[in-house]
Amino acid sequence: MNDALDKNGIAADELAQLIERIERLEEEKASIASDIKDIYAEAKARGFDTKAMRKIVSLRKKGPEERQEEAAILELYMEALGM
Amino acid sequence: MNDALDKNGIAADELAQLIERIERLEEEKASIASDIKDIYAEAKARGFDTKAMRKIVSLRKKGPEERQEEAAILELYMEALGM
Amino acid sequence: MNDALDKNGIAADELAQLIERIERLEEEKASIASDIKDIYAEAKARGFDTKAMRKIVSLRKKGPEERQEEAAILELYMEALGM
Amino acid sequence: MNDALDKNGIAADELAQLIERIERLEEEKASIASDIKDIYAEAKARGFDTKAMRKIVSLRKKGPEERQEEAAILELYMEALGM
DNA sequence: AACGCATAAGTAAGAC
DNA sequence: GTCTTACTTATGCGTT
Numbered sequence: 001m002n003d004a005l006d007k008n009g010i011a012a013d014e015l016a017q018l019i020e021r022i023e024r025l026e027e028e029k030a031s032i033a034s035d036i037k038d039i040y041a042e043a044k045a046r047g048f049d050t051k052a053m054r055k056i057v058s059l060r061k062k063g064p065e066e067r068q069e070e071a072a073i074l075e076l077y078m079e080a081l082g083m
Numbered sequence: 084m085n086d087a088l089d090k091n092g093i094a095a096d097e098l099a100q101l102i103e104r105i106e107r108l109e110e111e112k113a114s115i116a117s118d119i120k121d122i123y124a125e126a127k128a129r130g131f132d133t134k135a136m137r138k139i140v141s142l143r144k145k146g147p148e149e150r151q152e153e154a155a156i157l158e159l160y161m162e163a164l165g166m
Numbered sequence: 167m168n169d170a171l172d173k174n175g176i177a178a179d180e181l182a183q184l185i186e187r188i189e190r191l192e193e194e195k196a197s198i199a200s201d202i203k204d205i206y207a208e209a210k211a212r213g214f215d216t217k218a219m220r221k222i223v224s225l226r227k228k229g230p231e232e233r234q235e236e237a238a239i240l241e242l243y244m245e246a247l248g249m
Numbered sequence: 250m251n252d253a254l255d256k257n258g259i260a261a262d263e264l265a266q267l268i269e270r271i272e273r274l275e276e277e278k279a280s281i282a283s284d285i286k287d288i289y290a291e292a293k294a295r296g297f298d299t300k301a302m303r304k305i306v307s308l309r310k311k312g313p314e315e316r317q318e319e320a321a322i323l324e325l326y327m328e329a330l331g332m
Numbered sequence: 333a334a335c336g337c338a339t340a341a342g343t344a345a346g347a348c
Numbered sequence: 349g350t351c352t353t354a355c356t357t358a359t360g361c362g363t364t
Contacts, residue, residue: 012163032278080095112198135322156301178329246261
């Protein structure tokens with residue numbers, strides 16, 4: 001550890017740099033989140049059902065395999081439970 | 084494993100009982116969570132700041148030592164960053 | 167507001183009672199959560215796939231209507247997108 | 250609404266474009282979130298307390314006034330409860 | 333402007 | 349012991 005330590009034994013410069021890198025990235029992330037929100041607002045203004053859109057996005061995120069897997073498990077269960 | 088297995092190799096009765104016990108408990112848990120929400124709503128209606136109340140509840144959940152330790156390291160870092 | 171106010175203008179007794187009611191309920195909630203964990207542990211010991219069980223519980227929580235609704239939305243989307 | 254509607258009455262092209270824009274942005278967002286995670290991992294490897302770091306980041310996100318205000322009301326409540 | 337909701341952050345437990 | 353995954357809590361946002 002070559003870094004200079006402050007009077008409390010903390011490598012202050014190193015810590016400050018890490019924090020700043022994080023904050024920079026969080027800003028970018030917030031900016032993108034804001035863009036996404038704008039798109040939903042735009043979609044709503046054009047008459048789309050944003051709740052349904054959000055569901056679509058989340059369903060697609062899961063991927064088809066996972067959805068199939070879920071269906072298979074449920075199937076097995078329903079049979080086992082006689083539903 | 085003495086339990087009867089169904090055609091898929093699942094001990095159906097046993098599984099059903101476990102699932103039902105879990106679901107019963109989850110219902111109770113949800114009910115209590117709802118009660119807690121009600122109390123916060125009541126508190127808010129009487130003019131209390133529920134955000135502060137939540138913080139107090141979480142602070143009291145941790146022991147005093149743990150609380151002090153966390154505060155100390157936070158203090159240290161804030162000094163290092165000149166906050 | 168008939169409650170006695172402390173020197174900072176806080177109805178201390180009322181606040182204390184609300185906090186205590188919350189803490190009591192949170193204890194109960196934690197106890198039930200612990201019971202649920204125990205059941206999963208027991209299930210695992212008996213050879214069940216707890217991950218699958220959790221999925222089953224969550225799928226059942228959603229209810230059949232919601233699952234159907236999700237399927238319907240997805241269907242609509244896939245058609246619209248030519249998938 | 251000039252867009253062509255499919256047989257279900259959905260402006261399919263428009264919907265598809267909106268969804269794709271959202272998904273693209275969500276990917277970027279996830280990528281940045283992953284970068285942030287990496288920095289925390291790096292910080293941890295260098296001996297920093299990441300929990301404290303996260304708290305600092307969140308404290309700095311709020312303005313100083315807001316921070317003081319929250320601290321003040323919390324203080325008040327703690328006194329009222331004799332903590 | 334307050335309410336409930338939905339996403340996001342933080343925390344804790346379980347698996348490898 | 350680390351690392352991921354699931355749960356809980358908190359914050360912010362859209363709605364009424």
